[in-house]
Amino acid sequence: MAGVLADWTEEERTAFGSRPLRLGHSLSGSPLFDDDALEQLIDATPRDRVQVGTMHRTARDPASWREGDLGSLGGRAVLDAVRRGFIWVHLRRVHETDARYRALMADIFAEWERRLPGLRTYRHSMSVLVSSPGMNVAYHVDVPGQSLWQVRGEKRVWIYPPRPPFLPQAALEDIILKRAADTALAYEDGFDDHAACLDLAPGTIATWPLNAPHRVVNGGGLSVSFTLEHWTDALRAAYAVNYANGLIRRATGRDAVLSQASLGPGAWAKLALAGLHKLLASTPPHPARSSFRVDPAAAEGIRDTAPGARAV
Known part of the structure; x- marks a missing residue:
């Protein structure tokens, strides 16, 4: 094309x-x-x-x-x-x-x-x-x-x-x-x-x-x-470092700024930690809670439902 x-x-x-x-x-x-x-x-x-x-x-x-x-x-x-x-x-x-x-x-x-x-x-x-x-x-x-x-x-x-x-930083990690x-x-x-x-x-x-x-x-x-x-390789490395930082923050309770550098021995250790955790752990997606259903006849095109309800 x-x-x-x-x-x-x-x-x-x-x-x-x-x-x-x-x-x-x-x-x-x-x-x-x-x-x-x-x-x-x-x-x-x-x-x-x-x-x-x-x-x-x-x-x-x-x-x-x-x-x-x-x-x-x-x-x-x-x-x-x-x-x-x-x-x-x-x-x-x-x-x-x-x-x-x-x-x-x-x-x-x-x-x-x-x-x-x-x-x-x-x-x-x-x-x-x-x-x-x-x-x-x-x-x-x-x-x-x-x-x-x-x-x-x-x-x-x-x-x-x-x-x-x-x-x-902690919000991105979560x-x-x-x-x-x-x-x-x-x-x-x-x-x-x-x-x-x-x-x-x-x-x-x-x-x-x-x-x-x-x-x-x-x-x-x-x-x-x-x-x-x-x-890209650079984006994946940044992702893995933030992933590992989130694990470290939860394990240590630290509220400090953690290095986000994706090069050097510290970064390589974080890449390994992230890779191992992803291999061994299953992290379910954050669940979305549905509170409305699309309805062409309703005001704003939506009809409220009970929080968490799903259409059938």
């Missing part, structure tokens, strides 16, 4: 991965993201790979984020509810659901690595996000390397430095160890003074440094975007 990435400047090449960037792409008119394709993708995606969320229209605090459920709704009804309501739908690992998305993902990463000689990525993953006009997405952090590709509608993304107080959800971060309005603010229109991409917390507010109209996740 023809390349999908817009030309990069030398400054963008140098800054990739070290600071927030807004880049360009050519997928805004792709039929893979029109209504028919999205309805089919929603129908085809296993429900255990679908995450649904909402929060108060004016909230920024991640504590107001709520998880929900699609129930047995078909793709057309889901899109109708999202378009008229206040809902965020996350279709995970769509490359495993439909070969067309898998091919697109492979082409993008191949082109990305051609643009950045020396970059070698693996464990790729692609997810599609469909969300309502004006929808907020809570302040949160992602564990792998990630980029956000806007295809339809508009977003404003605030990206915060990946360091305390925006990202407390998220990596799956002891907490990715929204388990404290947010303060004053954080915005330190954030990079990127406006995304169709045909734009946001990238940011590893583990940089971020939040999103949609513009008017249905928003369709996708995320790409990846790992």
Whole structure:
């Protein structure tokens, strides 16, 4: 396929991965993201790979984020509810659901690595996000390397430095160890003074440094975007060090700053500890508690259920 990435400047090449960037792409008119394709993708995606969320229209605090459920709704009804309501739908690992998305993902990463000689990525993953006009997405952090590709509608993304107080070390460790959800971060309005603010229109991409917390507010109209996740040797080493630091903190009760260096004898010992623990221990994902069900006929497109209830 023809390349999908817009030309990069030398400054963008140098800054990739070290600071927030807004880049360009050519997928805004792709039929893979029109209504028919999205309805089919929603129908085809296993429900255990679908995450649904909402929060108060004016909230920024991640504590107001709520998880929900699609129930047995078909793709057309889901899109109708999202378009008229206040809902965020996350279709995970769509490359495993439909070969067309898998091919697109492979082409993008191949082109990305051609643009950045020396970059070698693996464990790729692609997810599609469909969300309502004006929808907020809570302040949160992602564990792998990630980029956000806007295809339809508009977003404003605030990206915060990946360091305390925006990202407390112990909070990141708990998220990596799956002891907490990715929204388990404290947010303060004053954080915005330190954030990079990127406006995304169709045909734009946001990238940011590893583990940089971020939040999103949609513009008017249905928003369709996708995320790409990846790992590199350097990202895996940083992950393993934070994983080991979490184990050390729990075992010792230490509340001190622990080294996050991924080189040297101390780091190598932490890599070994993380590898051994992952080999011997089974860490279940942090459980999501569903408190609403998507309902096209309801206000905001959702109907409250008992906390923890799941659709049948």
